[in-house]
Amino acid sequence: MNFVTGKTTSVRTAERSEKRARKAVKGANNGVVSDGDLPDLTLTDRAYQQLEEMITTLVLPPGMVLGEQNLVQRLGIGRTPIREALQRLARDGLVVVMPRRGILVSDINVRTQLRLLETRRVLERLIACLAAERSTKEERDVFAGLAQDMREVAAASDDLAFMRLDRQFNDLIATASRNEFAVRSLESMAGLSRRFWYQHYKLAADLPLTANLHADVCEAVARRDVAAAGAASDKLVDYIESFARKTLDV
Numbered sequence: 638m639n640f641v642t643g644k645t646t647s648v649r650t651a652e653r654s655e656k657r658a659r660k661a662v663k664g665a666n667n668g669v670v671s672d673g674d675l676p677d678l679t680l681t682d683r684a685y686q687q688l689e690e691m692i693t694t695l696v697l698p699p700g701m702v703l704g705e706q707n708l709v710q711r712l713g714i715g716r717t718p719i720r721e722a723l724q725r726l727a728r729d730g731l732v733v734v735m736p737r738r739g740i741l742v743s744d745i746n747v748r749t750q751l752r753l754l755e756t757r758r759v760l761e762r763l764i765a766c767l768a769a770e771r772s773t774k775e776e777r778d779v780f781a782g783l784a785q786d787m788r789e790v791a792a793a794s795d796d797l798a799f800m801r802l803d804r805q806f807n808d809l810i811a812t813a814s815r816n817e818f819a820v821r822s823l824e825s826m827a828g829l830s831r832r833f834w835y836q837h838y839k840l841a842a843d844l845p846l847t848a849n850l851h852a853d854v855c856e857a858v859a860r861r862d863v864a865a866a867g868a869a870s871d872k873l874v875d876y877i878e879s880f881a882r883k884t885l886d887v
Contacts, residue, residue, distance in 0.1 A: 679718070680714055680715065680718035681718040681721040681722055681725075683712075683714060683718070684708075684712060684714045684718045684719050684721070684722035685721075685722035685725050685726065687712055687714075688708070688712075688719075688722055688723070688726060689726065689729075689731065689828050690800070690801075690804075692726070692731050692732070692742055692828070692832060693731075693800065693828055693831040693832040693835055694797070694800060694832075694835050695832070695835060695836060697742050698742060699742050699743060699744045699745050700741065700742060700744065701741070701742045702735075702738070702739045702740065702741055702742075703723070703732065703739060703740040703741070703742065704739060704740075705719055705720060705723075705740075708723075723740055726828070727740075728825060729824075729825050729827075729828045729829065730743055730825065730828075730829050731743055731828045731829065731832065745832060745833055745836055747833075747881060747884050747885055749829075750829070750830070750833045750881050751878070751881055751882070753826050753829060753830065754874060754877060754878050754881060756822070756826070757823065757826055757830070757874060757877075758871070758874045758878075760819050760822055760823045761823065761870045761873070761874055762867050762870045762871055762874075763814075763816070763819050764810055764811065764814040764816065764819055764820065764823065764870075765810065765814075765854055765857070765858065765866040765867060765869065765870035766863050766866050766867045766870075767813075767814035767815065767816055767819075768780075768810045768813035768814045768858045768866065769857060769858045769860075769861050769862060769863045769865075769866035770861070770863050771813060771814065771815045772813035772858060772861070773813075776809065776812070776813045777858065777859045777861065778859070779809060780809065780810075780813075780855045780856070780858045780859040781855070781856070781859040783802065783805065783806060783809065783852075783855045784851075784852040784853075784855035784856045784859065785852075786802055787799075787802055787806075787848045787849065787851050787852035787855065788848070788849065788852050790802060790848045791844070791845040791846075791847075791848035791849045791852070792845070794844050794845055796835070796838065796844060799844060799847070799848050800831060800835065802848075802851070803831060803851065804827070804831070806851055806854075806855065807823075807824075807827050810854075810858065811823070811824070813858065830877075833881070834847075834877075834880070837880070837884045838880075840884075841880055841883040841884050842880050846876065847873075847876065847877075847880075850869070850872060850873040850876055851873065853869040853872070853873070854866060854869040854870055854873060856869075857869045
């Protein structure tokens with residue numbers, strides 16, 4: 638750890654990887670960009686990203702009641718972006734809007750997670766195959782770098798860095814698939830899946846294996862190997878499902 642910044646090497650790696658991923662996504666949407674022309678997040682995007690990470694890493698635990706004013710002070714972001722971010726989180730199933738009572742962080746349920754994985758398996762295979770087929774050269778370069786970063790996180794067993802890389806992986810593979818309907822269906826599951834993993838991984842999961850399985854998908858997409866991308870996606874979901882079932886015994 639760097640005791641000046643308080644960040645581990647792998648977390649800094651995740652932040653560098655995020656810049657590359659954002660650049661590739663903007664390049665795919667708006668043409669070629671320069672190194673210094675990274676897309677800026679809106680205040681709502683920033684609020685959503687910060688709150689999603691706090692919920693999925695259990696800083697804001699299940700059952701906690703969230704107050705808008707408290708979140709405004711905590712994040713240093715205005716009430717309107719906070720409210721819009723909470724509406725997005727409600728659509729994702731991470732919070733529940735309780736009329737006249739406030740916003741409640743939703744519960745975590747293993748059987749719900751298993752049903753979610755039934756859908757994820759089909760969608761993730763489709764998106765991985767499409768990304769291998771349709772990704773741009775710039776995106777494939779980022780996938781190759783992301784695979785390397787995942788291997789580094791695996792070696793370090795850095796949970797926070799992995800969570801950040803996982804979100805980047807999801808964003809990039811979604812863009813590279815060029816299928817907004819499949820992506821829209823999968824997006825609402827991502828936060829729930831990350832939170833479930835974070836709650837249980839210390840007792841039931843193998844973080845290095847999980848990161849390496851993500852790296853396998855990235856490398857297959859980077860090679861434009863459609864069959865390998867589909868197989869790697871299936872292997873990843875196989876492991877995630879076995880992990881979820883294992884939590885029933887923990």
